[in-house]
Amino acid sequence: MRLSELSARGGVSVPTIKFYLREGLLPPGRRISSTQAEYDEEHLRRLALVRALIQVGRMSVAGAREVLSALNDPDLDEISQMGKAVAGLPQPLPPAGDDGAARTAEESAREVQRRLGWRVVPENPAHQTLVSALSALERLGFPCDDAALLPYAELAERLAEHEVALIDTFHEPTTRLEAVVALTVLYEPVLLSLRRLAQAEQATRRFAGGPADAAPDA
Known part of the structure; x- marks a missing residue:
């Protein structure tokens, strides 16, 4: 796919993708001319991961680059790559x-x-x-x-x-590494939100007379 299609499918503007390419957050596309390159599904998946790190995980570009570098480090085995990627998170x-x-x-x-x-x-x-x-x-x-x-x-x-069982359902090592990072970044706010919702429910049951006294769901 061309850069414009990658932009449309990934929901990221062309200038932002070019910035990610310059900063090494996305691998370069396959050069087809002096001014054009082609991109594939790997770029689309990596673009989604970059968005998760920066927009949801609130990571800096430098921090995201450090985490993503573990995905391509040939000197590390898979478990070491996973450890390096997670250790680089904020x-x-x-x-x-x-x-x-x-x-x-x-x-x-x-x-x-x-x-x-x-x-x-x-x-x-x-x-x-x-x-x-x-x-x-x-x-x-x-x-x-x-x-x-x-x-x-x-x-x-x-x-x-x-x-870990969920991560193991992905067969390609690179995809598993991306899943480790994505699940860590994206599920932490999910876990925090569920914990706070559960606390509100348990507090209502213990201190306010039970679920019947709670306000109806809006």
């Missing part, structure tokens, strides 16, 4: 610090992972973000020991089993 919290709260949080994070048989990788950005969040809870006096954390981790494990 991390929501700053470092935990170095006080008593941070040390308690670190031990809680390690213990709950050990209890579930997970490998503890302190340099994993997700581990560091977990410790940072638990540190903040500890400083505010909210429960964040491994007993309080374990139900969350057990739910996360069930969710991860579902997601």
Whole structure:
């Protein structure tokens, strides 16, 4: 397909696609003349992924480029590519610090992972973000020991089993990598929204007399 068709099918303007090409977010098309190139379904799928990273995931162009570089790194095996791609996604919290709260949080994070048989990788950005969040809870006096954390981790494990099984339904390694990134970016706001909806429902049932007292769905 020509650039104009890629633009129409992808819902992205031609100037924006040219910008993505210049920035290395999209691979170049197959050159058919000095001024024209052809693009294929791989470009269309990658364009959708770039839009998800930048528009939904709110990533910078440089951050998106870093994540996407894992998809084409020939020196990494597939699981390492997945890890590099996810590690490049934005991390929501700053470092935990170095006080008593941070040390308690670190031990809680390690213990709950050990209890579930997970490998503890302190340099994993997700581990560091977990410790940072638990540190903040500890400083505010909210429960964040491994007993309080374990139900969350057990739910996360069930969710991860579902997601990895879904990713495994894609047969091409590149498509699986794209699915890892897309599901991570796009389902995090879905999970947050569902959690808040569930909290509202449970709070209504516990504190306001049950579902019958709730306002009807608009």
